[in-house]
Amino acid sequence: MKQIIDLSSLDEIERSLYLDDTWCENCSEADLGIGRPELYIENNRKFISGSCNVCGELCTSEIITKNIT
Ligand SMILES: [Zn+2]
Numbered sequence: 001m002k003q004i005i006d007l008s009s010l011d012e013i014e015r016s017l018y019l020d021d022t023w024c025e026n027c028s029e030a031d032l033g034i035g036r037p038e039l040y041i042e043n044n045r046k047f048i049s050g051s052c053n054v055c056g057e058l059c060t061s062e063i064i065t066k067n068i069t
Helices: 012-020
Strands: 002-005 034-042 045-052 058-063
Touching: 012 034, 012 045
Parallel strands: none
Antiparallel strands: 002 034, 034 045, 045 058
């Protein structure tokens, strides 16, 4: 089951963190940024997907949350 998270409900720092931390398989490059982003949770994992700012392909990245305690 896919649970969509409203990106506009996040604060700006958190949002830019997700949007900057992307990987495009088509470009084989990280941190290119994405357009029309969608943040969702599936199987207890968090993903961000959107169209690559460089090639326009849909890219989906899993968000690895670092647990700093
Ligand atoms: Zn790309």
